[in-house]
Amino acid sequence: MPKVGMQPIRCxxxxxxxxxxxxxxxxxxxxxxxxxxAAKLSTGxxxxxxxxxxxxxxxxxxxxxxxxxxSVSRARRxxxxxxxxxxxxxxxxxxxxxxxxSSAMRAWLTFWAASMHQPRLRRLQRANDRRLHSNLCCQFxxxxxxxxxxxxxxxxxxxxxxxxxRGSLQGADFAGDKARNVAYDYVDLLLDRSQFEGxxxxxxxxx
Amino acid sequence: MPKVGMQPIRCxxxxxxxxxxxxxxxxxxxxxxxxxxAAKLSTGxxxxxxxxxxxxxxxxxxxxxxxxxxSVSRARRxxxxxxxxxxxxxxxxxxxxxxxxSSAMRAWLTFWAASMHQPRLRRLQRANDRRLHSNLCCQFxxxxxxxxxxxxxxxxxxxxxxxxxRGSLQGADFAGDKARNVAYDYVDLLLDRSQFEGxxxxxxxxx
Amino acid sequence: MPKVGMQPIRCxxxxxxxxxxxxxxxxxxxxxxxxxxAAKLSTGxxxxxxxxxxxxxxxxxxxxxxxxxxSVSRARRxxxxxxxxxxxxxxxxxxxxxxxxSSAMRAWLTFWAASMHQPRLRRLQRANDRRLHSNLCCQFxxxxxxxxxxxxxxxxxxxxxxxxxRGSLQGADFAGDKARNVAYDYVDLLLDRSQFEGxxxxxxxxx
Amino acid sequence: MPKVGMQPIRCxxxxxxxxxxxxxxxxxxxxxxxxxxAAKLSTGxxxxxxxxxxxxxxxxxxxxxxxxxxSVSRARRxxxxxxxxxxxxxxxxxxxxxxxxSSAMRAWLTFWAASMHQPRLRRLQRANDRRLHSNLCCQFxxxxxxxxxxxxxxxxxxxxxxxxxRGSLQGADFAGDKARNVAYDYVDLLLDRSQFEGxxxxxxxxx
DNA sequence: TATGAATGAGTGTTCATTCAT
DNA sequence: TATGAATGAACACTCATTCAT
Numbered sequence: 033m034p035k036v037g038m039q040p041i042r043c044x045x046x047x048x049x050x051x052x053x054x055x056x057x058x059x060x061x062x063x064x065x066x067x068x069x070a071a072k073l074s075t076g077x078x079x080x081x082x083x084x085x086x087x088x089x090x091x092x093x094x095x096x097x098x099x100x101x102x103s104v105s106r107a108r109r110x111x112x113x114x115x116x117x118x119x120x121x122x123x124x125x126x127x128x129x130x131x132x133x134s135s136a137m138r139a140w141l142t143f144w145a146a147s148m149h150q151p152r153l154r155r156l157q158r159a160n161d162r163r164l165h166s167n168l169c170c171q172f173x174x175x176x177x178x179x180x181x182x183x184x185x186x187x188x189x190x191x192x193x194x195x196x197x198r199g200s201l202q203g204a205d206f207a208g209d210k211a212r213n214v215a216y217d218y219v220d221l222l223l224d225r226s227q228f229e230g231x232x233x234x235x236x237x238x239x
Numbered sequence: 240m241p242k243v244g245m246q247p248i249r250c251x252x253x254x255x256x257x258x259x260x261x262x263x264x265x266x267x268x269x270x271x272x273x274x275x276x277a278a279k280l281s282t283g284x285x286x287x288x289x290x291x292x293x294x295x296x297x298x299x300x301x302x303x304x305x306x307x308x309x310s311v312s313r314a315r316r317x318x319x320x321x322x323x324x325x326x327x328x329x330x331x332x333x334x335x336x337x338x339x340x341s342s343a344m345r346a347w348l349t350f351w352a353a354s355m356h357q358p359r360l361r362r363l364q365r366a367n368d369r370r371l372h373s374n375l376c377c378q379f380x381x382x383x384x385x386x387x388x389x390x391x392x393x394x395x396x397x398x399x400x401x402x403x404x405r406g407s408l409q410g411a412d413f414a415g416d417k418a419r420n421v422a423y424d425y426v427d428l429l430l431d432r433s434q435f436e437g438x439x440x441x442x443x444x445x446x
Numbered sequence: 447m448p449k450v451g452m453q454p455i456r457c458x459x460x461x462x463x464x465x466x467x468x469x470x471x472x473x474x475x476x477x478x479x480x481x482x483x484a485a486k487l488s489t490g491x492x493x494x495x496x497x498x499x500x501x502x503x504x505x506x507x508x509x510x511x512x513x514x515x516x517s518v519s520r521a522r523r524x525x526x527x528x529x530x531x532x533x534x535x536x537x538x539x540x541x542x543x544x545x546x547x548s549s550a551m552r553a554w555l556t557f558w559a560a561s562m563h564q565p566r567l568r569r570l571q572r573a574n575d576r577r578l579h580s581n582l583c584c585q586f587x588x589x590x591x592x593x594x595x596x597x598x599x600x601x602x603x604x605x606x607x608x609x610x611x612r613g614s615l616q617g618a619d620f621a622g623d624k625a626r627n628v629a630y631d632y633v634d635l636l637l638d639r640s641q642f643e644g645x646x647x648x649x650x651x652x653x
Numbered sequence: 654m655p656k657v658g659m660q661p662i663r664c665x666x667x668x669x670x671x672x673x674x675x676x677x678x679x680x681x682x683x684x685x686x687x688x689x690x691a692a693k694l695s696t697g698x699x700x701x702x703x704x705x706x707x708x709x710x711x712x713x714x715x716x717x718x719x720x721x722x723x724s725v726s727r728a729r730r731x732x733x734x735x736x737x738x739x740x741x742x743x744x745x746x747x748x749x750x751x752x753x754x755s756s757a758m759r760a761w762l763t764f765w766a767a768s769m770h771q772p773r774l775r776r777l778q779r780a781n782d783r784r785l786h787s788n789l790c791c792q793f794x795x796x797x798x799x800x801x802x803x804x805x806x807x808x809x810x811x812x813x814x815x816x817x818x819r820g821s822l823q824g825a826d827f828a829g830d831k832a833r834n835v836a837y838d839y840v841d842l843l844l845d846r847s848q849f850e851g852x853x854x855x856x857x858x859x860x
Numbered sequence: 861t862a863t864g865a866a867t868g869a870g871t872g873t874t875c876a877t878t879c880a881t
Numbered sequence: 882t883a884t885g886a887a888t889g890a891a892c893a894c895t896c897a898t899t900c901a902t
Contacts, residue, residue: 058355063893475770612810
């Protein structure tokens, strides 16, 4: 019998090495040889487990997305059920230290750019995007009408992405707290106006 | 036959071909041969005018930045001097149709990503970034204290970038109007709170 | 669990898979992985039984040659002892259905080509070639002088090979009957002339 | 202006190097690097002129076919118009020294084998095959009925191919004269029987 | 006996760059 | 000024082979 159960170990090794390589030299310079060297494995192992380079990149992006999803889920579970608390939790999930490390943010920007011309990556990005929008919209809908909620979700999603984008363009590790506060503040502005001006869309504005 | 005065014509031809190529196949697939073919020129001409490929890319990014700067300047000159009008003008300049064409936005995201690991491009991106932040901060400072103004500028800059980012990730041409309105609304929220809550930082709140 | 007595079973499995792979995708594309997959075995087993890929190929060619030899022997044993009958039997042995299947003929042409630059295969091919020539020559010698018999054998051997070659270059299964008749006819022409013109080389022309 | 008119020179250099490489180490070992080295050119030049390796191989096979076609045409033009003379001329064209050099014959067998699984090469081989058959058939038709002529053509074509095949499997340069005589003899046998036995298919048997 | 994980040399191909014209 | 022929290093990927289990 062959060495068994290595698959998840090797896959993770290679995905981490890919993230490391993208962080350090960028996707364009992240040759298979470079990644394999970073993982202290041979080049052949990549096709063995991922078929080809695109397979590894896709798996790496999936890992990134899964981490984010988990991070947001965890934050939301730990928060109260009010719209404000839930929205803050979503923001928290997006700005926990693991997500705002220089390495993670660079990977995000890299995959965003790559997804423009790679259908597989694109699909992943779109699905993630829709989930974020839908999560935000859901919460806003509890306190404002549909059209307003959509715009609020669009704005908050853009703000989060924009904060990330700017984070990834800074070399040093990014001031996650500062970013989070900017987003918190935006949520407050949106919710406070809603409470002040209009009627909640569904039920009482139990903020 | 040594034709003279071809330089600006050729340079522009090549820059436009680069943008076209990035739009259509992405930076990774934009080989010199591909760009030269799109420009209907030979490969050799690129080193002739730009030294090497990086030179062409840098020139292309400069062109992009110049266009944006011009667009913002034009919008601001046509606007009233109030903070709100100036902020809206900056937003307008960022969302005029030429800036929110699919082609332009893809180029932006591409260069953002590339600038992470290319010092030359990075410097350009940072300078542009600082100018936007400073422009926004300047206006916010007229109606709020420094710390608040900085956060407001940070937030608005992030929102603008985020709206662009999301625009470039959509295949079709991007709903510039919708995006602009989201940004307008954010400005309004920020300014209105400031007017309501506190004293303007400098002079009367002549909004 | 060490199963015993698997060797001949596994060897045959692998040889058949090799022939199948050569038939379907050609020798150039017949990687060890491809062959092992066709045999529903692992790649490692090949070196276990045959040392390396060349060993497997050699064994496969030997199998091919043994089949042909057996086929000819069987046909000759079932035929009368006259030169004409024996020559026809040799032809029959070369054109029985198992030998003229598309799969077998493609394998033959493949190994012929490979044998040009692989000493081991070459030796096998030469030995086989000599046996055919000698068998044919032997029969012709009974009815014509040495020099003539040699030329006749050379011609008939070439005709048989040529019919095979053309068969293997046709995609569909090859018209063995047609081919056999062409060869029969050639034998008749050679023998009839000999009977008509000259004295047999050895003994009476008991055709 | 660039160095001009190099294309035919380089193409021919590369085709000759391909033949040389196939002769010396076989197709399987004829890597692009090996061929380029033999041509004293760089590897990149092959894609420059032929697109890829398959393009070069196809061009090489075309060259081989063109040489054969020319050789046969030349021989036929220099021969009398009688069926026998024309058939001998076709044989001559197939066995002139350039065609029966070790190098040429090995290339033939190589391409025959390769054509089994490469549609492009296959098409070339089939076209060539049909031309030979049609040429032979045409001549036989002048002295025998259609069905007989077809079989005669099939037989002679197979004999020619078989003689070549056997030639290519011999290491040393091949006895073209001997081979030619065997084929001549076959033609004589076929024509003489026809003259003796039956009526010519078309017109008087002006052999 | 049999597996398949792992290797790394080798392949075809692409590409930025150079340079003679 | 402009070309495109030519280079050769770098790339992703394949593969026969080895070996721990």
